[in-house]
Amino acid sequence: MNGPDAVVAVRAPDDAPLEEDFEVALQRQSPWRMTLKRLLRHRLFLMGLGLCSIILVAGVLAQVIAQTDPTRLAMRWRFRAPGQDGFIFGTDNFGRSLWSRVVWGAQLSLYIGFSVVALNAVFGTLIGATAGYFRRFDNALMRVNDAMMAFPAILLAIAITAVLGASTFNAILALSIVYIPRTARIVRASVIVLREMEYVQAAVAAGAGHWRILRHHILPNAMAPLIVQLSFLFAYAVLSEATLSFLGLGAVPPTPTWGNIMAEGRQYLVEAPWIITIPGIALMITVMGLNLLGDGLRDVLDPRLRIQQ
Amino acid sequence: MWGVVLRSIMGAIPVLLIVSLITFGLMRLIPGDPAAAIAGLTATAEQLEQLRQDLGLNEPFVVQLAKWYGGLIQGDLGRSILMGQDVLEVTLIRLPVTIALSLYALVLTLVLGLTSGIIAALRQNTVVDQLTMVMAMIGISVPNFFLGLLMILLFAVYLGWLPTGGYIPLWDDPIGWLRTSTMPALSLALLQMGLLARITRSTMLEVLRQDYIRTARAKGLPRRLVVVKHALTNALIPITTVVGIIISLSISGAVVTESLFSIPGMGQLLTQAVLNRDYPMVQGGLLLTTAFLVMVNILVDIAYAILDPRVRYERS
Numbered sequence: 136m137n138g139p140d141a142v143v144a145v146r147a148p149d150d151a152p153l154e155e156d157f158e159v160a161l162q163r164q165s166p167w168r169m170t171l172k173r174l175l176r177h178r179l180f181l182m183g184l185g186l187c188s189i190i191l192v193a194g195v196l197a198q199v200i201a202q203t204d205p206t207r208l209a210m211r212w213r214f215r216a217p218g219q220d221g222f223i224f225g226t227d228n229f230g231r232s233l234w235s236r237v238v239w240g241a242q243l244s245l246y247i248g249f250s251v252v253a254l255n256a257v258f259g260t261l262i263g264a265t266a267g268y269f270r271r272f273d274n275a276l277m278r279v280n281d282a283m284m285a286f287p288a289i290l291l292a293i294a295i296t297a298v299l300g301a302s303t304f305n306a307i308l309a310l311s312i313v314y315i316p317r318t319a320r321i322v323r324a325s326v327i328v329l330r331e332m333e334y335v336q337a338a339v340a341a342g343a344g345h346w347r348i349l350r351h352h353i354l355p356n357a358m359a360p361l362i363v364q365l366s367f368l369f370a371y372a373v374l375s376e377a378t379l380s381f382l383g384l385g386a387v388p389p390t391p392t393w394g395n396i397m398a399e400g401r402q403y404l405v406e407a408p409w410i411i412t413i414p415g416i417a418l419m420i421t422v423m424g425l426n427l428l429g430d431g432l433r434d435v436l437d438p439r440l441r442i443q444q
Numbered sequence: 445m446w447g448v449v450l451r452s453i454m455g456a457i458p459v460l461l462i463v464s465l466i467t468f469g470l471m472r473l474i475p476g477d478p479a480a481a482i483a484g485l486t487a488t489a490e491q492l493e494q495l496r497q498d499l500g501l502n503e504p505f506v507v508q509l510a511k512w513y514g515g516l517i518q519g520d521l522g523r524s525i526l527m528g529q530d531v532l533e534v535t536l537i538r539l540p541v542t543i544a545l546s547l548y549a550l551v552l553t554l555v556l557g558l559t560s561g562i563i564a565a566l567r568q569n570t571v572v573d574q575l576t577m578v579m580a581m582i583g584i585s586v587p588n589f590f591l592g593l594l595m596i597l598l599f600a601v602y603l604g605w606l607p608t609g610g611y612i613p614l615w616d617d618p619i620g621w622l623r624t625s626t627m628p629a630l631s632l633a634l635l636q637m638g639l640l641a642r643i644t645r646s647t648m649l650e651v652l653r654q655d656y657i658r659t660a661r662a663k664g665l666p667r668r669l670v671v672v673k674h675a676l677t678n679a680l681i682p683i684t685t686v687v688g689i690i691i692s693l694s695i696s697g698a699v700v701t702e703s704l705f706s707i708p709g710m711g712q713l714l715t716q717a718v719l720n721r722d723y724p725m726v727q728g729g730l731l732l733t734t735a736f737l738v739m740v741n742i743l744v745d746i747a748y749a750i751l752d753p754r755v756r757y758e759r760s
Contacts, residue, residue, distance in 0.1 A: 282462035285741075286734050287696040290714065294730050297718035298473050374587055378700050381589055382715055397590065401704075404593065405601055415590035423585035 173435045180431025186424030190417065194241040205235035206389040214407050225409045227400065236391035237414050243392050244373050244421065247307055251372035252365050254311040255318040260354070260361065262315065263322025268330055268349060277323070283316040292375060296384045303386040306379050310372050321364045325357035359436035366432055370425035377418050393418045448749040452742045460738055467731045468512045471723050472505075482525060482721050498523075499724070521728035526720050531728030534713065539736065542702070542709035544614055544621075546694035548629040549636065553690055557637040558683075561644025566671065568649060576641060583638025588697050592631035592704045599627060609706040628705045632697045636690045643686055647679045654678075681752045688744040692737050 174180050193200065209230035217225040217233075224233035266276040283291075295309035329335060330353060338348050379385040380394030388395050393414040400410030474481050479495040487495075496502050499522075500511055515521060521531040564576040600608040606627055612620030651657065652675055660670045695710070702711035710733060717725035 278458050279462055282459050282466060285459050285463055285738055286466075286730065287692050287737060289696040289699055290730055290733060293699065293714065293718055294470060294726050297721070297723075297726055298470055299475070370585075377587055378589065382700060382703065383719060397593070401593065404597055408597055411590070411593050415587070415593070418590065419582075419586055422587070423581060426581065426585055 170435060174431060177431040177435060179427050180435070183424045183427025183429075183431060186420050187428060190241050190421045190424065191245065193238045194245040197238045197242040201232070201235040201238040203232045203235045205231060205239040205391045207231060214403070216407075217409050217413070224413050225407070227396070227407070227410050228403055233396070233410065233413055236396055237393070237417050240391045240393045240396060240414060241417060241421075243303065243386060243390070244376060244418075247303065247310070247376045248369045248372045250307045251310045251314065252369050254307070255315055255368055256361070256365060258311070258315045259318025260322050260357075263319035263324075264326050264349060264354065264357075266319065267323035267326030268345070268353065273323075276319075280316040280319055283313075284320070286313075288313050288371075289375060289378060292379060293382070293384060296379060301384045301387055303390070306376055306385045309379075310375055313375075314368055314371065318361070318364055318368065321360050322357055325360050326353055329353045329356050363429060363433045363437055366425055366429035370422045370429065373418070373421050373425070445749065449746055452745040456738050456742055460735060463734050463738070464513070464516060464731055467727050467734075468509060470730075471727055474723070478723065482723060521731070522724035524717070524722055524725040524728075526717065526722040526725065531725055532732070534725070535710070535729060535732050538708060538710045538713045539732065541611065541613075541707060542695060542698050542711060543736075545625055545629055545632070545698060545702075545707065545709060546691055548625055549632040549694045549697075550687070550690060552629055552633040553636040553640055556633070557640030558644050560637075561641040562648055562671075562676065564641065564645045565648035565652065573645075577645070580638040580641040583634045583641070585638075586634060588631045588635060589700045589704055591634055592627065592701055595627045595631060596704075609704070611705075611707045624705070624707070628701045628707060631704075632694050632701050635697065636693055639693075640683070640686060640690065644679065644683060647682050648675060651675045651679045681748070684744060684748050684751060687747075688737075688741045691740050695733060695737065 209226075212220065212222070212226050212230035213228060215222045215226040215230075217223065219225065222232055222234065224237060226232055227236070262276060262280070266273045266280075292306075292309040292313045295312060296305050299305040299308065335348060335352050338352050343352075376385055377392070377394035377397075380392040381398045383395070383398065385394055386392045388399070396414045397411045400407065400414075403410055471478065477492075479492045479499065479501060480487070483491055483495055500508055503511070519532055521535075523529065524531055524534055527534060560576045560580070564573045567573045596608050599606045606623055609624075611624050614621040657670060657674055660674050661667070698709060699711035699715060701707070702709045703715050706712070710729060714726060714729045714733075716722075717729060
């Protein structure tokens with residue numbers, strides 16, 4: 136994944152900001168550093184990074200910063216408002232600390248999001264690259280792909296979890312199955328463009344094998360749109376998981392997820408509105424942070440996509 | 445023109461065939477005995493056997509598959525275990541409720557999303573533009589059920605302007621329908637509004653940069669005329685393709701919105717079917733909803749070809 140073509144994607148040359156490229160060419164910087172520099176100048180990207188860091192820190196350090204067991208019942212501390220009796224975010228109908236529940240919920244959301252993104256990166260690339268590069272598989276693979284994409288995303292995820300049963304693992308599986316076709320399509324689109332490029336033809340002429348061409352010449356250049364897609368996908372995955380568990384189809388209570396905390400808090404909307412508001416805001420921060428990250432990555436890595444989104 | 449129509453219909457056929465095959469296969473993925481999963485722990489051996497008979501689970505796989513497609517051709521999608529009614533019949537009662545809600549959301553999306561996108565593009569890089577884009581960003585980041593809950597809290601509980609849930613059919617009482625549907629439609633529409641505002645803005649900016657816009661301005665046409673007649677009509681073409689996505693998002697979103705506001709549509713039906721392991725209902729509902737969306741997309745394709753003569757030339 137290095138060399139001058141590693142990061143700057145399949146974009147038309149006239150899209151590139153000229154002065155920046157000259158400047159960079161003169162300084163002979165690595166494309167990674169160049170991209171990083173541009174990202175750090177993108178204000179909305181930095182905002183997204185900030186928002187995501189809050190959730191990431193909370194999720195990673197859950198064991199340290201929320202030592203109260205998120206599932207411990209304490210009926211005499213029911214419905215404490217945020218800040219009351221030392222409960223930062225208050226308590227729910229069972230007297231469980233919402234701080235603990237929301238922080239542990241963050242960990243679970245991140246775990247599910249990362250898992251879905253990782254599965255998409257692997258299988259989306261595999262399917263997309265196969266269809267785009269080996270054209271004789273294209274028709275069959277893309278027909279199935281189109282059919283999978285014809286299902287409304289959440290409905291298919293719900294149907295799959297209905298069949299497999301509600302659990303964290305099945306939610307990851309269902310969301311991956313739903314989103315992999317979308318990722319595969321994006322990878323395929325860039326691979327189709329790249330395989331016709333002259334430098335790929337040159338590699339073929341030089342006797343490079345399929346594996347080498349894919350690994351060294353095509354996939355590194357197809358990374359930019361994939362990375363952009365994956366950052367948005369992370370947002371969808373977190374949001375869809377929350378929706379599934381709000382409907383009772385995600386991780387099984389008492390395991391706290393933002394979705395099932397809100398589902399339980401629904402009954403106490405009037406007496407204890409903080410039970411739904413706090414996980415709701417956490418969810419919003421995550422999704423917004425990831426969307427901003429995705430926008431920033433798209434602007435910097437792949438300006439052509441700006442119109443389509 | 446007819447080439448486009450034919451092509452989009454022909455393109456949809458393999459999609460529908462595979463969709464129905466996946467839907468059929470889905471129920472065969474139930475780990476263990478589906479009859480036991482449906483009937484629960486208390487079922488007797490006879491009840492289980494009866495259920496297996498009813499669902500045709502004792503027959504060879506190929507026979508099951510043939511029966512499934514045979515049923516589809518005759519409009520027979522099986523019987524709901526929970527309600528004892530024909531799946532197609534129940535769906536035909538519930539789907540219009542969801543479609544009405546989605547159309548309401550679509551109207552809100554088009555009116556508010558388009559206007560804010562256009563205004564943002566015309567006032568590029570001003571406070572108005574930035575504010576609109578921040579709102580759009582919030583729109584695409586707030587989960588619709590969270591927004592729904594907040595609206596219930598504000599408009600129903602604190603202000604008491606609207607009912608917390610329930611549903612009055614449009615043809616019984618239009619005002620009542622508006623009162624029960626406005627919050628769900630708004631909570632459904634916000635995501636799409638944000639998406640549409642962002643797309644409209646970038647498409648408009650793209651179009652406004654074109655030479656013919658400059659020519660139109662240079663020959664002295666008023667700005668308003670140029671924006672509406674020259675820019676907007678051309679910007680609308682790519683935006684039509686988004687309508688299919690918007691309707692799909694509305695139907696997806698309806699699943700949770702309908703459960704939240706107790707609206708007896710497809711979404712609520714499917715959620716209940718899923719929670720009660722009513723597999724024939726899940727299967728049929730999923731298939732019919734997807735088939736409906738495939739039809740919507742055919743219409744969008746045709747509309748696209750009508751609006752943009754270039755598509756007609758290129759494809760024929």
